[in-house]
Amino acid sequence: MSRKSIYCGFARKDQFPAGHLGELMALTLLIKTEGLSDLVQPLKKAR
16 A cells, blocks of 8 residues: 555545645545546556
């Protein structure tokens, strides 16, 4: 498990930084907690 995953797992929505970074972190948390990681895999492979 990466450091980013660990941070997102323990953070609450109101603890994310303001701005674009915070939005991305909240989205990452949502994707991981809802089990939607498989949706991101094709995007990672396309890079």
